Amino acid sequence: MSRQSRTRPAGSARRLHQAYDTALLDLDGVVYAGGRAIGHAVESLATARAGGMHLAYVTNNALRTPEAVAAHLTELGVPAGAGDVITSAQAVARLIAGQVPAGAPVLVIGGEGLRVALRERGLVPVESADEPGLAAVVQGYGGPELPWGRFAEASYAIARGVPWFASNTDLTIPGERGIGPGNGAAVEVVRIATGAEPQVAGKPLPPMHRETILRTGAERPLVVGDRLDTDIEGAFHGEVDSLLVLTGVTDAAQLLRARPEHRPTYVDLDLRGLLTGQPEVTGGPAEGFGCGGWTAAVRDGVLELGGDGEPVDGLRALCAAAWTEAGGGSCAAEAGKALARLDL
Known part of the structure; x- marks a missing residue:
């Protein structure tokens, strides 16, 4: 059945961690929520890894560096290195680097993950809209403490015609206490102030899929996520299979209302779904x-x-x-x- 005409979840006679060579795992709402591992995640990922599946962690959250994310995963009991983590900060930095001169200054509205990713691409992160030769503005999730004045700084530069980029536009982000506003909500603030539209790199758009495939070399990838509008739609556009888990943003009622591009290949309660086959409907x-x-x-x-x-x-x-x-x-x-x- 083609992805465009999917009218039911697919079945798989093989266990998913054996049918696919690489799991492209979202983090927030799939592996952890806030600082805590989601139930069954640690054991399920260990079993999948022991069975030969490569685990890559693909997140739209641009706040932390890959090193910091890997350290957090390792603390939770999910051993990972920086090379196992792909972030929207990396994807947006590559997107910017393709459009501005090497060594150009870029105004950063967000966290350390964006700054590190820009330096990796030979760009210079700066803090002021008045920086001479400012070539771009990039906006990513900066955590709940991001000062309101940073949105104003972005708006000043964008109003002068500086190109605007966003790591992602997820309106919400799951945490330990519930669902909070994500980078997309912050992007809306700047959009309202400027009337401009950013170039976006993160899931579900092609720059993030390209970054993921370049960094993982996956040949038979399975996207694993909790969001229909990022994880599952990204898999749809990338023409790869997907597993939706119900441990994050998407609930059963939303899944039933899913548009064709938001319909996952497989559905399961949590990451234990990687270790089983999937029954036919x-x-x-x-x-x-x-x-x-x-x-x-x-x-x-x-x-x-x-x-x-x-x-x-x-x-x-x-x-x-x-x-x-x-x-x-x-x-x-x-x-x-x-x-x-x-x-x-």
């Missing part, structure tokens, strides 16, 4: 879609679910019914009772 609109012990169908515009079994199998069946429904899953708005049965 059988059937069709007339008889209903089956997975495990569940059957899902659309009746009079309402998603219905019958049977029993593992909750995630019920969700897979519901995805098939919702995604097959004309209008791209319009019946998902009436899925409340069906989802309540699963208690995900």
Whole structure:
């Protein structure tokens, strides 16, 4: 089934960590939330690695350097080196370097990850919009303590015509206490002030996919993420398979409403999904879609679910019914009772 016409999650007779050579793992909401590892992540990744799968960590968060991210992962029990981490800061630095002279000054609105990535590309990070010869403005997630005045600094430069770049435009970011505003929210502040539009490098856009493939050399990659609009859409545009885990931003109701480019190849509760095969979803609109012990169908515009079994199998069946429904899953708005049965 082509990715463009996906109307149900795919099955896999092989365990995913054996079917793919490299897992391109998102971090926030997949491996950790804030400073803590997500349940089952450490053990699952260790097993996948021991089984021969290369693990690469691909994040839209441009705040920290790859060295800092790798050190954090290692502290959590997920051994990693800086070369295993690919960030949107690296992707946006490569994008900028292709458009400005070597050694050019670039105004940084964000954290140390951006500064290190710019230096890696031979560019000079600066702090003032009044820097002589300023060639670009780059904006990335700077953490909750980023001063408001930094947005003004970016706005002054952009208003004078300096090109504007953003590491990513994720509106939210998961943390230990819940979902908070991400870099996309900060980008909106500057957009409102200037009326300008940035060039964006991060997932789901091609610069991030290019950076990832260049740095990992993956031949059979599997994108693993928690966001439909970045991880899964990025896999769609990169024409690679994807696994959505329900440990971060996306919940079951949002998954049922997913547009074609937001529909993952596989769906699982958490990273234990890397260690298993994926069951086939059988059937069709007339008889209903089956997975495990569940059957899902659309009746009079309402998603219905019958049977029993593992909750995630019920969700897979519901995805098939919702995604097959004309209008791209319009019946998902009436899925409340069906989802309540699963208690995900």
